[in-house]
Amino acid sequence: MSEDSTQDKAVTGEFYEQLCHCAGIAIIATDETMSIRVWNKAAAEMFGVSAEQMLGRPLVDVMPRNRRDLAEQMFRRSLKDHVVSEFEIVHTYRQASPKHLGITVSPIFTGDGRCIGASACVRDITRRVDLEQRLQEHGKMASLGALAGGVAHHFNNILGGVATSVDFALKLDDPSALRRSLRLTADAVQRATKLTHHLLAFAEGDRRPDDLGDLTETVLYFVDETEPELQNRGVDFALDLTAAPVCEVPRHRLLTVLNNLACNALEAMPEGGQLTLALWTEGDEVAIEMTDTGVGIDEQTRRHVFEPFFTTKDGSKAKVSNDEGLGLAVVYGLVREMDGTISLKSNPGEGCQVEIRLPIRRPEST
Numbered sequence: 001m002s003e004d005s006t007q008d009k010a011v012t013g014e015f016y017e018q019l020c021h022c023a024g025i026a027i028i029a030t031d032e033t034m035s036i037r038v039w040n041k042a043a044a045e046m047f048g049v050s051a052e053q054m055l056g057r058p059l060v061d062v063m064p065r066n067r068r069d070l071a072e073q074m075f076r077r078s079l080k081d082h083v084v085s086e087f088e089i090v091h092t093y094r095q096a097s098p099k100h101l102g103i104t105v106s107p108i109f110t111g112d113g114r115c116i117g118a119s120a121c122v123r124d125i126t127r128r129v130d131l132e133q134r135l136q137e138h139g140k141m142a143s144l145g146a147l148a149g150g151v152a153h154h155f156n157n158i159l160g161g162v163a164t165s166v167d168f169a170l171k172l173d174d175p176s177a178l179r180r181s182l183r184l185t186a187d188a189v190q191r192a193t194k195l196t197h198h199l200l201a202f203a204e205g206d207r208r209p210d211d212l213g214d215l216t217e218t219v220l221y222f223v224d225e226t227e228p229e230l231q232n233r234g235v236d237f238a239l240d241l242t243a244a245p246v247c248e249v250p251r252h253r254l255l256t257v258l259n260n261l262a263c264n265a266l267e268a269m270p271e272g273g274q275l276t277l278a279l280w281t282e283g284d285e286v287a288i289e290m291t292d293t294g295v296g297i298d299e300q301t302r303r304h305v306f307e308p309f310f311t312t313k314d315g316s317k318a319k320v321s322n323d324e325g326l327g328l329a330v331v332y333g334l335v336r337e338m339d340g341t342i343s344l345k346s347n348p349g350e351g352c353q354v355e356i357r358l359p360i361r362r363p364e365s366t
Contacts, residue, residue: 026122029108034059034075037117046101046122047091059120064089071103078107078118088125100129155192162188213251215286215358216244219279222258230262234272242280248361253334260327261290261354268294268352285357293351302344306332 020027020038026046029038036059039051047054047062054061059075060068067089074085084106091099102125108117162185169181223239230237258277265275273293280287297305305328335342340358 027119028059028062028122029117029119030059030075031117032079032115034072034079034118036062038119043122046099046124064091074103074105075118075120078105079115082107082115098126099124100126158188158192211251212248213254215247215249215254216241216279218249218251218254219258219277219288222255222262223277226259226262230266230275233266233269235266235269236272236274238274238276240276240278240280242278244279244281244286245360247286247358249358250338253338257331257334257356258288258290260331264327265290265292265294265352268292268296273351281360282357284360286360288356288358289353291351291353296346296348296350296352298348302346305344306342 021040023040023042026043027038027040028036028043031037036054036057039054041051043054044050049062060072063071067087070087071089074087077083077085084104086102086104089101089103091101102123104121104123106119106121107115108119110116165181165184169178219241223237227237262275269275269292275293276289276291278287278289278291307329332342335356335358338358340356342354342356344352344354346352
């Protein structure tokens, strides 16, 4: 090897060493035993510990106790499977306030392709996490404001109607006018009661007693009751029913969920289309999926579909009206009350798919 080549390699080695040492991002590297071999200047500043104190120590020493198992798992994956992994930790040691750190773990190879260790590039993502939390809080407050506005709007309409009818009856000394006023008042109270029940169903689930029924039988009952209406509306119906074990569900609640979803799907298919209902089991859960071929919704709308009083019935923008915007909110509350989960997938012009997962509850043996 010539003297020039040796000098070039020395210069290159020093260049990469200084590149690692002076990088603005914390770089930590371990050997195959996960002992720390590289701890650059940014890592020393980020963790408040010098390289002299960390070199040769196990990697897990720098990780919070509740994330050590995960960190070890990520590094072993890089060493064994040669994959790049990412995870996050909250660092509190010698910090005035917690730091959120994002860590990218990568394998380190020699020129001949042999893995000799793993590196971790650590970024301070505290500002990003704080911003996300503030945005979430802002979203919650916006949703709460929309909810309060919707409640006020509905009850204002109801009470306004009551006040008008009562005032009219008081001005006329007419028994028939009084009866009409009482009838309108009774109707208004009934609407207010229904609205309150829907809001409670969203917030807490429906706490009224409900008979238990078998899931499959309940779904088939829903199909028998709904299919004629679908045909009248020009909607073809398809049932994909996979054999499911006997599973107890609150019959009335599940029927309410399915009916509300079907009504929502029909509104999305004013010119007809196809509605598909699928049922299958997966592990300890049963899945119910309803898919329509309607107009679909965009990502912004998907974020709000389960909020009370949110509706897209004008075809583009959400609005509040006297009897709109509670169907999917009720569905969300009832599914949650049944210890289930619900998700929605949709894109404009591509229909909508709603999936519900419920835990399988078998009847108690007598």
